[in-house]
Amino acid sequence: MDIDIVSVFPEYFDVLNLSLFGKAIDRGLVTVHTHNLRQWTHDVHQSVDDTPVGGGAGMVMKPEVWAECIDELLGFGGAVDGSAPDADTADANGTADANGTADANGTADAPVLIFPNPSAPVFTQQDATELSRARHLVFGCGRYEGYDARIPVYYRERGVDVREYSIGDYVLNGGEVAVSVMLEAITRLLPGFMGNAASIVEESYTGANALLEHNQYTKPATWRGIGVPPVLISGDHGKVDRFRRDEALEKTSRIRPDLIERLDCATLSKADRKT
Numbered sequence: 001m002d003i004d005i006v007s008v009f010p011e012y013f014d015v016l017n018l019s020l021f022g023k024a025i026d027r028g029l030v031t032v033h034t035h036n037l038r039q040w041t042h043d044v045h046q047s048v049d050d051t052p053v054g055g056g057a058g059m060v061m062k063p064e065v066w067a068e069c070i071d072e073l074l075g076f077g078g079a080v081d082g083s084a085p086d087a088d089t090a091d092a093n094g095t096a097d098a099n100g101t102a103d104a105n106g107t108a109d110a111p112v113l114i115f116p117n118p119s120a121p122v123f124t125q126q127d128a129t130e131l132s133r134a135r136h137l138v139f140g141c142g143r144y145e146g147y148d149a150r151i152p153v154y155y156r157e158r159g160v161d162v163r164e165y166s167i168g169d170y171v172l173n174g175g176e177v178a179v180s181v182m183l184e185a186i187t188r189l190l191p192g193f194m195g196n197a198a199s200i201v202e203e204s205y206t207g208a209n210a211l212l213e214h215n216q217y218t219k220p221a222t223w224r225g226i227g228v229p230p231v232l233i234s235g236d237h238g239k240v241d242r243f244r245r246d247e248a249l250e251k252t253s254r255i256r257p258d259l260i261e262r263l264d265c266a267t268l269s270k271a272d273r274k275t
């Protein structure tokens with residue numbers, strides 16, 4: 001997977017060289033290119049923002065600067081004047097093949113352009129799964145009061161798969177942390193990224209009946225007077241599975257009733273319904 005990240009603080013992403021992500025880079029599973037948005041400015045102050053049209057507090061990121069950057073990263077030839085993408089990404093009608101069609105490996109070739117935005121739909125595990133099948137992701141980190149709303153419109157109209165996501169109902173100072181969150185959720189799903197693929201399959205928010213995960217315990221069986229649930233050391237795998245499933249259902253109903261409401265009822269067994 002090729003990842004481009006554009007930010008006015010590209011140093012934020014130096015941490016990607018650590019841990020499992022760093023290993024994935026070393027092994028060639030992902031390539032990451034960070035870019036400073038200011039490199040696409042032409043004025044002496046390298047300004048990327050301007051005052052909001054219609055008034056109001058703060059500054060808004062300028063469409064011209066973002067567009068020069070995105071045109072280059074998406075391979076749009078001479079699109080500054082609104083012309084079509086170049087032959088690499090365009091079909092006969094000048095439309096980029098951005099419909100997300102996947103090849104035999106489930107990999108979608110068209111690049112996906114992603115902007116974190118506190119006013120957008122919330123990023124979910126389902127989005128992470130879908131985006132983990134893309135070959136090329138381009139993340140644009142907004143700052144200040146955000147970016148000019150015409151940017152996503154312009155690229156969508158040219159057939160680009162543009163996504164805007166919030167990572168939760170709170171406001172951050174910029175998109176960098178949100179991009180880090182999305183990036184981690186997406187890339188850990190890449191085949192070979194995690195040491196143990198089973199750990200992904202069993203997690204919260206995954207699968208047909210996305211529940212919060214049951215509690216986990218390790219040794220010792222009793223720690224500071226608190227024992228692990230006895231069934232977990234009974235050696236009866238059927239009972240362990242039932243206990244964990246019941247715990248996941250109970251925990252989800254208590255902490256995230258919204259997830260229970262969204263459950264596909266057909267995935268619930270008779271025993272599940274008793275919980």
Ligand code: ADE
Pocket residue numbers: 116117118165166167168169170171172173174175178
């Ligand atoms: N930028 C600022 N706050 C954000 C949020 N909650 N999600 C995504 N991008 C953001």
